[in-house]
Amino acid sequence: MNSQLSSSDFQEVGACVHLQGEPQPNLETQLFLETPNQGVITYPGNSTDAGGCAFFRLDPVDAKNGESISYQVCFINKYGEKICKQDNFLIWGNP
Numbered sequence: 001m002n003s004q005l006s007s008s009d010f011q012e013v014g015a016c017v018h019l020q021g022e023p024q025p026n027l028e029t030q031l032f033l034e035t036p037n038q039g040v041i042t043y044p045g046n047s048t049d050a051g052g053c054a055f056f057r058l059d060p061v062d063a064k065n066g067e068s069i070s071y072q073v074c075f076i077n078k079y080g081e082k083i084c085k086q087d088n089f090l091i092w093g094n095p
Contacts, residue, residue, distance in 0.1 A: 006093035007063050015073040016053040017083060023052030028076040031056045036063050048075065063091040 005011060013031065017024045029045030045054045054073070061069050069091060074084040 004090045004092040007091055008060050008094075010060060011058040011089060012055065013058060013071065013073065013087075014053055014055045015075075015085060016051060017048060017075045018052055023050065024048060024075070024077075025050050025052055027052075027054075029054040029056075030074045030076070031058070032072045032074070033058060033061070034070045035061050036067055036069075038062070045073075061091065065092055065094045067091045 015029075017027060025048050027048045029048060031043040031045060033041045033043065035041060041059075043056050043058065045056055048054045054075075056073070058071075063069060067090070068088045070086060070088045072084050072086045074082045076082050
């Protein structure tokens, strides 16, 4: 993942989940992206792989230099319970 990118760049996000040191495969995933102009965009993801990881490719975000873009990745277990982690990246390098 790039911590800084321009508003014309794609962002790639990966997230992994482990329970007591063991990867958790086959969990459903979602990513919620908070954008300044389009509101929250939801990206449904693939199930976690054998290593407990899932990856997302996000479309470019229309934002100004210096804007922090927050996102949240959620893993959903077979009981429908969500385990979520939030992070962000910075828009920088626009002309």
